Amino acid sequence: MDIFTIIFWVIAVVLFVVSLVKSKEKTFDAMKKSKSMMGGMIGEIVAIIFLIGLVLTFIPPETIKTVLGSSNTIVSTFISAAVGSITLIPAFVAFPLVGSLVDAGASIVPAVGFLTTLTMVGVVTFPLEKKEFGTKFAVTRNLFSFAFAIVIALVMGVII
Amino acid sequence: MKIVSVLKRNRLIFLVLVVYSILLFTSPDKAIQSWKNSTYYLIEMLQVxxxxxxxxxxxxxxxxxxxIIKDFGENSGIKGNLFSLLLGSISAGPIYAAFPISKLMLKKKGCQHYKYCNYLKFMGCYKNTYACK
Known part of the structure; x- marks a missing residue:
C-alpha cells in the first residue's frame, strides 16, 4: 500500500468513528444506503478490472514505448492520447516509463498527452460511467477531457 | 426470463468472461497473461x-x-468550483473510486449540474471545469 492509500485509510476510519460516536443510528442508516449503491457498481468494477488485464495484454508497455517515441509529433500525440484513453496504467508504472523516454530524447508533447488521458479519459470505465451518470454526461466528459488533454500536451510543448 | 434479466444487468462481466473463455482456447498464454495483469488492479480495488x-x-x-447544496450546488458560484477542484485534486486512485462519491453528491442534490460532479473526477478536474460550462 502506498502512502496516499494509507493516509486515506486513516482519514476514513477516523471520520467513520466520529460519525459513529455522533450518531449510531444515522451511521448505520448511511451504511445501508452506501451498501446498496456500491453493490450496484461492484460487478462492473470487477469486470472493468479484468478488461484492463486484457487491454494490457494486447497493448503492452513496449508498444506504448514505440508509439511515444515515433518521430511525427502530431500523429504520435494523437495516438498516444488514444492509447492513454484505453489503458489504465498505475502512475508508478507510467511515470518511469514515460520519464525514461523523455530522457532518451522523445518529444514531451505525446508524453504529456499520454499521461493526461491516462487519468482523465476512461474508455474501459465508460460503461460504468454511463450507467451511473447517463450517456450524455459520460460522452461529454470523456470527449472534453480528450480534447483538453491534447491542448494541455501542446501547451506543455510550448512551455517546456 | 430471469436468466435474461440477470444477463442484462451484468452484461459487461459476461462479455469479459466470454472473451477470456475464447482466449483460453485460442491462446491460453494470453489469457493467463491477462489474468496476471488484472491481479494488480484487483488488489488496488480491495485497498481503495x-x-x-x-x-x-x-x-x-x-x-x-x-x-453540500451551499458549497457545491447550483448557486455556489466560484467557491463551488474551487471546492470541487480541490476535492478532485487531492483524491488519488483509480477513476472508478470517484464514481460513488460523485453519485452521492448528485443524489444529495448538491450538484444541480453534472459539471460540478465532473470536477470530483480527480486530476483532470480543472480542464473539465471549463469544458462543461
Whole structure:
C-alpha cells in the first residue's frame, strides 16, 4: 500500500468513528444506503478490472514505448492520447516509463498527452460511467477531457 | 426470463468472461497473461473500495444536505468550483473510486449540474471545469 492509500485509510476510519460516536443510528442508516449503491457498481468494477488485464495484454508497455517515441509529433500525440484513453496504467508504472523516454530524447508533447488521458479519459470505465451518470454526461466528459488533454500536451510543448 | 434479466444487468462481466473463455482456447498464454495483469488492479480495488465505502457513509451521515447544496450546488458560484477542484485534486486512485462519491453528491442534490460532479473526477478536474460550462 502506498502512502496516499494509507493516509486515506486513516482519514476514513477516523471520520467513520466520529460519525459513529455522533450518531449510531444515522451511521448505520448511511451504511445501508452506501451498501446498496456500491453493490450496484461492484460487478462492473470487477469486470472493468479484468478488461484492463486484457487491454494490457494486447497493448503492452513496449508498444506504448514505440508509439511515444515515433518521430511525427502530431500523429504520435494523437495516438498516444488514444492509447492513454484505453489503458489504465498505475502512475508508478507510467511515470518511469514515460520519464525514461523523455530522457532518451522523445518529444514531451505525446508524453504529456499520454499521461493526461491516462487519468482523465476512461474508455474501459465508460460503461460504468454511463450507467451511473447517463450517456450524455459520460460522452461529454470523456470527449472534453480528450480534447483538453491534447491542448494541455501542446501547451506543455510550448512551455517546456 | 430471469436468466435474461440477470444477463442484462451484468452484461459487461459476461462479455469479459466470454472473451477470456475464447482466449483460453485460442491462446491460453494470453489469457493467463491477462489474468496476471488484472491481479494488480484487483488488489488496488480491495485497498481503495473500503475507504470509498467509509467516506460515502461519513458524507451521508455527517454532512448535512444544506451544506453540500451551499458549497457545491447550483448557486455556489466560484467557491463551488474551487471546492470541487480541490476535492478532485487531492483524491488519488483509480477513476472508478470517484464514481460513488460523485453519485452521492448528485443524489444529495448538491450538484444541480453534472459539471460540478465532473470536477470530483480527480486530476483532470480543472480542464473539465471549463469544458462543461
Amino acid at each position: 473500495l473500503p475507504v470509498i465505502f467509509l467516506l460515502t457513509v461519513v458524507i451521508e451521515a455527517l454532512v448535512p444536505k444544506e451544506m
